[in-house]
Amino acid sequence: MSLLRRIIIGIAIAAVSGGHLGAGGLREEPPSGPGVSIGSTSLPCVRRDAEGGVSTTPRSLMTKEGADVVVVIFVTSTCPIANATTPSIRRLHEAGRELGVDLVLVHPDPLVTPELASEHAGRRKLGMDVLLDADQRLARALGARVVPEAFVLQRTDDGWQIRYRGPVDDLYADVGRRRRAATTFHVHDAIRRIRAGLPIERPVLKAHGCAIERMIGS
Numbered sequence: 001m002s003l004l005r006r007i008i009i010g011i012a013i014a015a016v017s018g019g020h021l022g023a024g025g026l027r028e029e030p031p032s033g034p035g036v037s038i039g040s041t042s043l044p045c046v047r048r049d050a051e052g053g054v055s056t057t058p059r060s061l062m063t064k065e066g067a068d069v070v071v072v073i074f075v076t077s078t079c080p081i082a083n084a085t086t087p088s089i090r091r092l093h094e095a096g097r098e099l100g101v102d103l104v105l106v107h108p109d110p111l112v113t114p115e116l117a118s119e120h121a122g123r124r125k126l127g128m129d130v131l132l133d134a135d136q137r138l139a140r141a142l143g144a145r146v147v148p149e150a151f152v153l154q155r156t157d158d159g160w161q162i163r164y165r166g167p168v169d170d171l172y173a174d175v176g177r178r179r180r181a182a183t184t185f186h187v188h189d190a191i192r193r194i195r196a197g198l199p200i201e202r203p204v205l206k207a208h209g210c211a212i213e214r215m216i217g218s
Contacts, residue, residue, distance in 0.1 A: 166205030
């Protein structure tokens with residue numbers, strides 16, 4: 001069985017086991033069932049050298065030797081909602097390092113080049129690893145629908161469990177309905193509760209943003 005098929009089956013089982021469907025067909029209870037088998041998934045990670053040259057190197061999304069909690073945030077360089085969220089993403093990156101959490105940004109747009117992703121990260125002062133998901137295999141596996149959308153994953157004995165999925169913060173109540181400032185920081189709250197051994201009160205929230213355009217045949 002292919003790796004991608006194992007990922008999709010793991011998520012599908014977790015999504016339907018023991019729970020009810022909330023708004024938009026997403027469960028309100030924490031994910032359960034088999035873990036998500038994406039530890040060996042490798043994506044191109046954008047690197048910039050001292051001379052300003054841009055290249056990519058393969059990076060495994062999650063490893064047994066790495067952090068046991070990983071935050072994956074899907075973004076694009078052109079989505080105004082994603083770009084408006086970058087201050088919260090920067091603060092989350094700093095807080096995550098103190099809590100032993102790894103945070104990566106993922107571009108699911110096949111038209112985004114390493115140079116464009118690097119320029120976007122530099123302009124927005126985003127210092128975390130930036131990965132390219134040109135074939136959208138990770139976006140499909142996790143079920144990402146919009147940018148920005150965040151996934152908090154925790155390593156368990158059964159694999160990687162999705163502990164939270166949804167918006168980074170509450171800056172947007174809906175598309176076109178932006179608050180003056182974010183007041184609730186959903187991902188930060190989720191990782192703090194994980195570290196404290198507490199359940200996440202709302203593990204699934206609807207993310208508002210720009211739709212991820214699926215590639216033909218995906």
